[in-house]
Amino acid sequence: MEQLIASYRETLASATQSDTALRIHGSNSKAFYGRPVNATALDVSGYTGILDYSPPELVVSARAGTRLADLDAALAAENQLLPFEPPRFGPDATLGGTIACGLSGPRRPYAGAARDYVLGITCLNGKGELLRFGGQVMKNVAGYDLSRTLTGSHGTLAVLLDITLRILPRPETELTLCRPADEAGAIRLFNRWAGQPLPLSAGCYHNGRLLVRLSGFEQGVRAAAATVGGDEVTDGQSYWESLREHRLDFFSGEQPLWRLSVPPATPPLQLEGQPLLDWGGAQRWLTSDLPASTIRAAATAAGGHATCFRAAGRDDVFQPLSADMLALQQRLKASFDPAGILNPGRMYPGL
Amino acid sequence: MTNTSHTPDNGIIELLRRQLPAECVLSSVEELRPYECDGLSAYRNLPLVVVIPETLDQVRTVLQLCSANRVAVVARGAGTGLSGGALPISDGVLLSMARFKRIIDIDTENRTARVQPGVTNLSISAAAAPHGLYYAPDPSSQIACSIGGNVAENAGGVHCLKYGLTVHNILRLEILTMDGQRLTIGSQALDSPGYDLLALLTGSEGLLGIITEITVKLLPLPQAAQVVLAAFDSVEAAGTAVTATIASGIIPAGLELLDNPAIKAVEKFTHTGYPEQAAAILLCEVDGSQDDVDTQIKRINQVFRDAGATELQVSHNETERQRFWAGRKAAFPAMGRLSPDYYCMDGTIPRKHLARVLNGIASLSAEYALPICNVFHAGDGNLHPLILYDANTAGELERTEELGGKILELCVAVGGTITGEHGVGLEKINQMCVQFNSEELTQFHAVKHAFDPQSLLNPGKAIPTLHRCAEFGAMHVHGGKLPHPELERF
Numbered sequence: 001m002e003q004l005i006a007s008y009r010e011t012l013a014s015a016t017q018s019d020t021a022l023r024i025h026g027s028n029s030k031a032f033y034g035r036p037v038n039a040t041a042l043d044v045s046g047y048t049g050i051l052d053y054s055p056p057e058l059v060v061s062a063r064a065g066t067r068l069a070d071l072d073a074a075l076a077a078e079n080q081l082l083p084f085e086p087p088r089f090g091p092d093a094t095l096g097g098t099i100a101c102g103l104s105g106p107r108r109p110y111a112g113a114a115r116d117y118v119l120g121i122t123c124l125n126g127k128g129e130l131l132r133f134g135g136q137v138m139k140n141v142a143g144y145d146l147s148r149t150l151t152g153s154h155g156t157l158a159v160l161l162d163i164t165l166r167i168l169p170r171p172e173t174e175l176t177l178c179r180p181a182d183e184a185g186a187i188r189l190f191n192r193w194a195g196q197p198l199p200l201s202a203g204c205y206h207n208g209r210l211l212v213r214l215s216g217f218e219q220g221v222r223a224a225a226a227t228v229g230g231d232e233v234t235d236g237q238s239y240w241e242s243l244r245e246h247r248l249d250f251f252s253g254e255q256p257l258w259r260l261s262v263p264p265a266t267p268p269l270q271l272e273g274q275p276l277l278d279w280g281g282a283q284r285w286l287t288s289d290l291p292a293s294t295i296r297a298a299a300t301a302a303g304g305h306a307t308c309f310r311a312a313g314r315d316d317v318f319q320p321l322s323a324d325m326l327a328l329q330q331r332l333k334a335s336f337d338p339a340g341i342l343n344p345g346r347m348y349p350g351l
Numbered sequence: 352m353t354n355t356s357h358t359p360d361n362g363i364i365e366l367l368r369r370q371l372p373a374e375c376v377l378s379s380v381e382e383l384r385p386y387e388c389d390g391l392s393a394y395r396n397l398p399l400v401v402v403i404p405e406t407l408d409q410v411r412t413v414l415q416l417c418s419a420n421r422v423a424v425v426a427r428g429a430g431t432g433l434s435g436g437a438l439p440i441s442d443g444v445l446l447s448m449a450r451f452k453r454i455i456d457i458d459t460e461n462r463t464a465r466v467q468p469g470v471t472n473l474s475i476s477a478a479a480a481p482h483g484l485y486y487a488p489d490p491s492s493q494i495a496c497s498i499g500g501n502v503a504e505n506a507g508g509v510h511c512l513k514y515g516l517t518v519h520n521i522l523r524l525e526i527l528t529m530d531g532q533r534l535t536i537g538s539q540a541l542d543s544p545g546y547d548l549l550a551l552l553t554g555s556e557g558l559l560g561i562i563t564e565i566t567v568k569l570l571p572l573p574q575a576a577q578v579v580l581a582a583f584d585s586v587e588a589a590g591t592a593v594t595a596t597i598a599s600g601i602i603p604a605g606l607e608l609l610d611n612p613a614i615k616a617v618e619k620f621t622h623t624g625y626p627e628q629a630a631a632i633l634l635c636e637v638d639g640s641q642d643d644v645d646t647q648i649k650r651i652n653q654v655f656r657d658a659g660a661t662e663l664q665v666s667h668n669e670t671e672r673q674r675f676w677a678g679r680k681a682a683f684p685a686m687g688r689l690s691p692d693y694y695c696m697d698g699t700i701p702r703k704h705l706a707r708v709l710n711g712i713a714s715l716s717a718e719y720a721l722p723i724c725n726v727f728h729a730g731d732g733n734l735h736p737l738i739l740y741d742a743n744t745a746g747e748l749e750r751t752e753e754l755g756g757k758i759l760e761l762c763v764a765v766g767g768t769i770t771g772e773h774g775v776g777l778e779k780i781n782q783m784c785v786q787f788n789s790e791e792l793t794q795f796h797a798v799k800h801a802f803d804p805q806s807l808l809n810p811g812k813a814i815p816t817l818h819r820c821a822e823f824g825a826m827h828v829h830g831g832k833l834p835h836p837e838l839e840r841f
Binding site for chain 2: 055079109113115131136143146148152172196216218220223262263304325331348351
């Protein structure tokens with residue numbers, strides 16, 4: 001692995017020298033997400049392996065090329081899990097791609113996002129310098145929190161190498177309840193429940209059906225189920241997995257798939273198209289042919305933003321930043337990658 | 352560390368006076384004195400001038416004036432920080448945000464609160480309580496510390512094992528950059544487009560921007576909370592009990608350890624009823640629904656018994672729970688009465704090294720002939736060794752600082768960090784050279800440059816210059832390996 005790192009460093013240093021843009025990738029499972037990058041491929045999927053895992057520490061370190069499936073299996077064997085329930089979008093999805101994209105699954109509003117569980121990252125910046133930020137401990141305020149800043153930066157700041165994550169025990173009991181509802185009613189219920197001490201771990205609404213998941217110790221989950229009400233779904237876990245992996249019928253259409261991230265209690269957005277609510281109302285999927293400007297205006301008005309999550313060949317994927325904010329983010333990018341060789345344009349032009 | 356000489360005016364005081372109300376600008380030595388230090392009172396320095404603005408426009412004016420005249424700005428909240436982060440700079444402005452203490456809005460539906468930076472941590476929870484909500488991070492200074500400072504330091508507290516640090520509990524910041532530009536970082540939604548600047552700003556110790564407004568997440572108040580108080584006849588056994596608790600699938604809301612010297616000090620002053628003969632006690636709090644609390648208490652009792660607990664008590668009502676915590680909460684003041692001065696360290700280590708590091712601390716304590724009490728957040732490996740010393744004894748502060756530095760280096764050696772929740776400030780700036788290499792420090796400086804190209808915001812704090820590390824490294828050669836060998840020595 002030392003040799004592999006040396007070869008990445010050499011590639012980066014010479015790319016910086018020669019101004020050669022690089023497209024960093026693992027298994028390409030999330031190649032659809034983000035703006036297209038036309039550049040020389042740098043495949044980092046060979047940098048694999050779990051480095052350190054001692055379950056009582058609730059910490060795991062693994063190389064970025066490690067398959068998420070392998071990491072999940074290792075944690076499951078010890079009755080633990082990645083609390084942010086990341087989607088894979090492909091059988092060989094890697095840990096590095098997951099963290100670079102910063103994606104989180106249905107548990108996110110109740111358990112936290114990918115960035116919340118990142119404790120430390122070793123990476124190579126654009127110049128090929130090997131840098132380590134954060135560490136193996138949960139409480140760590142030495143230096144800027146660059147490991148969390150790297151999370152969700154789409155490989156535009158650095159090539160991720162080793163990633164240390166906080167993990168949690170797998171809930172002993174999980175139970176999914178279902179009830180009929182309309183969209184506005186579902187939003188009200190999600191937020192009323194979230195304001196009470198209930199062991200919620202997922203909440204989704206689509207097509208007249210509200211589903212909610214409870215996780216924790218058996219007695220507490222049973223008691224909460226009586227408070228929440230609804231019919232118990234027998235194969236709840238497979239439903240949440242299908243939602244996480246976008247395998248529900250809702251996601252199979254040809255129309256562009258939009259992701260609107262809004263404050264959870266935002267009333268129904270009244271946008272033409274098919275909605276599906278996840279994250280207890282905080283993440284709203286929409287399949288729609290409406291112009292980007294219309295969708296973005298609605299998300300902005302609600303206090304959020306909209307991403308064109310899946311649509312072939314679009315370059316207005318992420319919500320535009322204000323000129324001041326874009327300039328600041330460009331300066332931040334330049335601090336890591338002065339030659340602008342790492343996934344240039346993946347998020348925004350000039351970033 | 353005391354600097355009483357006052358730097359001559361560089362013209363900025365007059366410029367500030369011209370644009371701000373008279374009562375917002377303090378410059379006489381008597382007026383400056385209360386601002387000479389933060390919670391780390393061993394470090395003192397008078398600023399050139401203190402500015403206490405009342406409006407956002409005034410804050411912007413201060414920043415623009417300072418930016419145009421290349422005057423450094425140190426932001427200050429309630430001044431409870433423990434690492435010297437708000438220590439003034441002699442020829443700089445101390446910018447107090449104390450007058451921004453309004454809770455702007457509580458959004459019960461989305462469970463958020465919009466607050467100004469000078470609002471105290473505890474008052475957010477107090478304002479949210481009628482809605483059955485609270486703000487989770489609870490640093491022990493929560494009655495006095497301000498939320499702006501909490502964000503700048505990424506403050507933790509007793510309950511962060513389960514509920515996370517400040518970075519996990521905020522959604523949005525309004526900031527002013529050094530040149531007076533207003534930026535919104537994050538949003539009311541759970542994420543935002545672009546880089547995660549919310550994480551970057553949190554814990555940036557006032558080096559990147561001035562926080563002018565914060566939107567925090569509120570959580571539902573737990574239905575029930577109970578504490579187990581367990582005594583152990585060795586620190587190792589208590590350490591094993593900590594690991595076994597986590598391994599049993601429980602995430603306590605708080606898990607605190609006091610060693611024997613700490614127990615004795617606390618008992619002497621509070622008479623909480625802690626077992627004075629115990630080598631260590633653990634306080635383990637669980638919260639949630641009453642059903643969940645019952646399940647967890649039963650299991651913790653079993654785990655603690657298996658780990659060799661010599662005594663077990665469970666709080667049965669709120670009064671008892673408060674009593675169990677009273678000793679822990681009084682621990683620092685108790686040290687203050689036991690010893691003329693104490694110095695609180697803040698290293699964090701992987702839990703599995705708890706016994707090893709505590710033994711290492713005990714040997715260092717003997718070597719330096721300075722007593723150390725340990726009261727700390729055992730659940731997340733965040734140590735708070737308290738070194739007892741007397742600043743009036745010549746050389747004792749210096750020995751204490753050296754001992755403290757050794758403890759932090761021990762933390763780094765086992766894979767930990769020099770600061771878990773108090774920040775680097777000025778206090779731990781040398782140890783930053785131990786934790787980070789030159790390229791990493793250079794990257795930090797480059798990030799700072801992206802926000803504050805003139806390096807006027809809290810300069811000299813948090814991130815050491817490479818030259819400083821070279822000087823420090825020259826004094827501290829580890830195992831014959833010189834840190835930062837590429838640098839010139841002088």
